[in-house]
Amino acid sequence: MASLLFLLVASFGIVLALRVLARWTAVSASPFEVEPWLSGHPPTEHALSRYHARWYTASVVFLAFDVEMLFMYPWAIVVGHLGPGAVVEMFGFLLMLLLAVAWARREGAFRWA
Template sequence: MTSLSHMDFSHPFFGAFFLLVFCAVVFYGITILARTVSRKMARLDTEKLKLTIYECGPEVTKQPNKISAHFYLFAVLFILFDVEIIFMFPWAVNFKVLGMFGFIEMILFVLILSIGFAYAWRKGALEWHSIR
């Protein structure tokens, strides 16, 4: 009797599981190998060369980040209302199947999102401000 007698290698998903584990191990190994080789081959004495101007252009200066958080707020609001439409499409397709229950659920969904929209509007999140 072998020590692996409790394992069932004839299971239909054993090959897929083995392939998944094998690919994960190979991926991890290649990643570690690439990281190690690149660190060994990198030249660390070329920092001045990396900071010099390529061909032409102004001197590189460090500037503070002037990107407003308002861009982020607009993106979040866009995603919020975009996802609302994604949820409304399957509801509209199956409107007859869902019946009155589905209609009431969608009314509640739209009402909650409308409250969020009114709150964002009242707080001035939809008004564009100057970056300066």
């Protein structure tokens, strides 16, 4: 853990050093404030008000499905010596989920809607 912490600090330190260095090397350190590029149109609304994600249903399916990873990793390291029972149990579980995914697909959960 200590070395992980050290690396975290060191890598952010490098980033910070680059930022400080850029203040010296740049033609001017004061940021140039611009409007976002919109082919010359002036922005009239905030950026987020013009777009809507179309994959809400897919994200719900994703959140439900990814719970399975909680069980998958501890299972992965013991399946070798637990034997066929563990394989059957986990893949039965996954098959059930994949059937739910197939059902969700028929409902159009993975299409833009």
